[in-house]
Amino acid sequence: MSANAASPITLESPFTTLPELIAQHGRDRSEQTALIQDDRRVTYGELDRLANRVAASLQRDGLEPGDSIAICSSNSINYAILFVGALRAGVIVAPLAPSSTPESLLIMLKDSAAKLFFVDQHTDRELSGVQERITQPLFTLDDSRPVEGFSEWLTDAAPKPVTLSPEMPFNIIYSSGTTGEPKGIVQSHGMRWSHIQRGLAFGYGANCVTLMSTPLYSNTTLVSFLPTLGLGGTLVLMSKFDAKKYLELAAEHHATHSMLVPVQYQRIMAREDFDQYDLSSFQMKFSTSAPFHAELKADILQRWPGGLLEFYGMTEGGGSCMLAAHAHPDKLATVGKPLDGHDMRVIDEEGNELPRGEIGEVVGHSVAMMTAYLNKPEKTAEAEWYDSTGKRFIRTGDVGRFDEDGFLTLMDRRKDMIISGGFNIYPSDLEAELRKHPDLQEVTVIGVQSRSWGETPVGYAVLKPGATTAAEDILQWFNERVGKTQRLNRLILTDELPRSAIGKVLKRELRDSFQATHGELD
Numbered sequence: 001m002s003a004n005a006a007s008p009i010t011l012e013s014p015f016t017t018l019p020e021l022i023a024q025h026g027r028d029r030s031e032q033t034a035l036i037q038d039d040r041r042v043t044y045g046e047l048d049r050l051a052n053r054v055a056a057s058l059q060r061d062g063l064e065p066g067d068s069i070a071i072c073s074s075n076s077i078n079y080a081i082l083f084v085g086a087l088r089a090g091v092i093v094a095p096l097a098p099s100s101t102p103e104s105l106l107i108m109l110k111d112s113a114a115k116l117f118f119v120d121q122h123t124d125r126e127l128s129g130v131q132e133r134i135t136q137p138l139f140t141l142d143d144s145r146p147v148e149g150f151s152e153w154l155t156d157a158a159p160k161p162v163t164l165s166p167e168m169p170f171n172i173i174y175s176s177g178t179t180g181e182p183k184g185i186v187q188s189h190g191m192r193w194s195h196i197q198r199g200l201a202f203g204y205g206a207n208c209v210t211l212m213s214t215p216l217y218s219n220t221t222l223v224s225f226l227p228t229l230g231l232g233g234t235l236v237l238m239s240k241f242d243a244k245k246y247l248e249l250a251a252e253h254h255a256t257h258s259m260l261v262p263v264q265y266q267r268i269m270a271r272e273d274f275d276q277y278d279l280s281s282f283q284m285k286f287s288t289s290a291p292f293h294a295e296l297k298a299d300i301l302q303r304w305p306g307g308l309l310e311f312y313g314m315t316e317g318g319g320s321c322m323l324a325a326h327a328h329p330d331k332l333a334t335v336g337k338p339l340d341g342h343d344m345r346v347i348d349e350e351g352n353e354l355p356r357g358e359i360g361e362v363v364g365h366s367v368a369m370m371t372a373y374l375n376k377p378e379k380t381a382e383a384e385w386y387d388s389t390g391k392r393f394i395r396t397g398d399v400g401r402f403d404e405d406g407f408l409t410l411m412d413r414r415k416d417m418i419i420s421g422g423f424n425i426y427p428s429d430l431e432a433e434l435r436k437h438p439d440l441q442e443v444t445v446i447g448v449q450s451r452s453w454g455e456t457p458v459g460y461a462v463l464k465p466g467a468t469t470a471a472e473d474i475l476q477w478f479n480e481r482v483g484k485t486q487r488l489n490r491l492i493l494t495d496e497l498p499r500s501a502i503g504k505v506l507k508r509e510l511r512d513s514f515q516a517t518h519g520e521l522d
Contacts, residue, residue, distance in 0.1 A: 017164045017189055018196065019088035021230045023048055029206065029232060035077045036253065037237040042077055044232070047084065054085020055159035061137075063115050065090025065162055068172065070114035070136070072096040072105060072123045074239040075216050078141040078150050082118060083216070084229070087170065087189075090162040094172040094184070095217035098123050099501050102130045108182050109136060111375055112172050120144065166190030172374055173219055173315050184374030185315050187219075191368045192226055199227025202309065203283045204257065208233035211255040213241040213264065218502045219315040220289045224259035233257075243267045247277040254281035256306075261503035262292040266442075269299050282306030288313070289502045291410070291428065293435065294332035297325050310335060312408065316383060318394030319344035319364020321408050334407040342366040344408070345393070346401060351385060356402045361414055363393040370394070399426070416507055418447030418455045423485045425457060430486055434459055434478055439467035442497055444505045445488070449520040456521055459491040460510060489521055 025032070026048025035042040042050070058069070069086055071093065073079050086093050094112040096105060098120075105127065109117060117136040119127070121144035127134065143149030170189045174182040204210075204227040212228075212235055214221040228235045236253050238246065241264055249255070260268075265287065268274065282304065288311040300308055307327075312335035313320030321344065323336025338344040345353050346360040354360045363385045369392070372380040385393045399411040411417070411426040418425040427445040434443045442462040450456040461474065475491040492514075498506040 015166045015190060015193055016196075017087065018192065018226060018230050019051065019084060019164070021196070021232075022051060022084055025232045032206070032232065033234050034229060035080055035235050035237065037075075037077050037239070040077055042081070047081065047229075050081045050154075051085040051088050052159050053154045053156065054082055055089035055162075056157040057153055057155045058086060058089045058091055058116070059159055060155055060157065061116065063089065063091050065164075065168070066092070068092040068094055068112050068114050068169075069116045069118065070094040070096055070109055070112055071118045071141075071217075072098055072100075073118065073120035073141050074098060074122065075212065075237045076120070076141055076239060077237065079118075079216055080225075080229075080235070080237070082141065082150070087164075088162065089159060090164060090168065092169045092172060094174070096174060097215070097217050097501060098126070100182075102127055104182055106130060106133055108174050108184070109134065111182065111184055118150070164189050166193065169371070171222070173217070175315055183376060183379055186371040186374050187317070188371060191317065192222075194368055195223050196227050196230035199231055202227070202257075202286075204228055204231045204233055206232040208256045208283070209236060209253050209281070210234070210257040210259075211236045211238070211246065211250050211253065212259070213238040213246055214259060214261060215501050218289070220259060220261065220502050223288075223311070224257065224286060228257070243271055244273075247271070247274070247279075250279055250282075251277045255279075256281055256283045257285070258282070259286040259288070261289045262287055262296065263290065263442075263499060263503035265292075265300060266296055269296065269303070270441075275303065280305050284309060286311065290504045292335075293432070295435075297332045298329070301326055301329065312336065312410070313364070314394065314396055315370075316394050317366065317369035318396065319362075319366050320368070323407075328407075331405075331407050334403070334409045336408065337406050338364070338408075339366070343391075343393070345387075347385060353387070356404060356406075359399060359401045359411060362396045362398045362400045362408065362410075364396065365391060365393045416447070418445075418457050420447070420450070420453045420455050420457065420485060422454075425486060427457065430457055430459070430482070430488070433481055434461065434474075434488075437461075437469075437474055437477060439464055439469045440474070441465075444497055444507065444510070446507050446510050446514070448489070448511060448514050448518070450489070451520055451522055456489040457486070458514060459488045460494055460497060461491060462496060463493060 025044040030045030032044050033041050034044045034047045117138045120142045139148050139153050141150045168189050169186050170192045172184040210228040284307045286309050308325040310323040319342040320339050321336045343365040348360045385395050397414050412428050430445040440461045441464045445457050445459050447455040448458050471491045471493045479487040498509045
């Protein structure tokens with residue numbers, strides 16, 4: 001079916017695409033607002049026409065279905081328009097993290113085989129030292145280079161219809177854009193269609209207003225972005241998160257839905273003026289991507305109207321869990337149960353399946369699995385596990401256990417688990433205890449090399465505003481509360497913890513920094 005097909009689309013259809021749905025919204029509710037950012041508003045009729053212009057411009061430039069473009073920019077209305085228009089042309093979108101180093105961006109550009117590269121002024125400036133190594137034509141979404149700007153690039157021609165199928169690639173999302181080797185995760189139109197369909201159960205629809213403050217290069221954002229537009233709602237975009245601005249926008253636009261990562265919830269709830277904002281319009285809030293502590297969930301349930309859903313899963317797909325925190329206040333320390341149709345299990349180091357209650361690596365299977373890591377068959381094979389029937393699962397790299405009710409409790413990433421003197425130490429256990437200190441705002445624990453123990457735990461913490469407690473006093477307080485094998489070797493106070501744009505603490509950065517400064521401990 002082409003993007004301009006006139007027949008009605010239903011959500012019971014075996015397969016439909018986001019461009020088709022937006023074309024239908026453009027016909028049925030052309031004056032309804034689709035996108036809001038600052039003072040700019042775009043209706044569904046305008047979004048449909050602009051998406052056509054994008055598709056036609058890509059076709060004019062020689063791109064065919066299966067080709068790709070790369071985008072590296074903060075959130076913007078033009079970003080959303082470009083994304084939808086590219087999909088309408090059958091073009092794969094590779095959204096890249098602006099926080100990536102120039103060298104990482106060059107690697108991802110080459111790996112994705114992008115034919116065109118779209119940036120904003122910030123990314124353009126960051127790439128100034130490697131411009132001569134960028135082989136793709138470059139355009140600025142914010143028109144910061146007028147001659148090579150988005151507005152000049154758009155044609156007024158109509159696009160040629162393109163038929164999309166479920167197995168065709170939708171996007172390439174890179175899993176390690178800030179450090180390490182970037183791995184391109186290929187996801188299909190069929191997988192994204194399932195995300196749109198699932199949105200109905202969470203209240204997305206023509207009357208929803210979604211406040212989006214996480215970056216569009218993240219799968220975290222797309223699982224909220226897609227059902228909002230696919231089901232005809234209104235999307236309010238923030239180019240950069242700020243807790244006060246978020247609350248102001250939520251109250252102004254009567255937001256009903258929002259996807260936030262835990263550190264954003266933490267900063268919002270910590271505001272002394274939180275209770276002054278009218279958030280009564282909220283129907284459902286979501287969270288994913290990083291550990292979400294039970295105490296914070298409880299505070300949100302008490303003071304922020306609407307339900308709270310936590311998703312656990314990977315960009316690579318596989319199984320996902322969901323915790324309806326408002327329905328299970330006694331399970332806030334878990335990430336919930338597997339979604340319908342998702343098969344999740346726990347395996348040991350040898351790949352043997354473990355029973356409930358046993359701790360091991362979490363693996364998952366669902367229809368929402370990546371096709372592969374782009375151009376990396378070895379990495380793809382490492383990420384897969386097959387059961388005795390040959391059923392394919394994705395390895396999460398997370399350690400956890402299922403309780404007697406089928407709820408999953410996560411311990412840590414396998415690579416973050418500390419083996420000290422032959423004992424397995426889970427940083428999450430230590431962090432939960434350290435977080436109880438009344439003067440600490442944020443904490444994390446890493447394992448560092450030790451001559452005596454192989455590894456030993458080291459804590460990092462951020463003091464609450466106005467607190468003056470010394471690191472030595474906090475260390476003594478902590479070590480008196482835990483067993484001998486769990487004691488911290490030292491505690492380091494810092495102004496902030498290094499985090500990715502979606503809120504994950506970058507433990508590898510802390511380990512590398514500690515090693516460079518302190519070397520191997522006794």
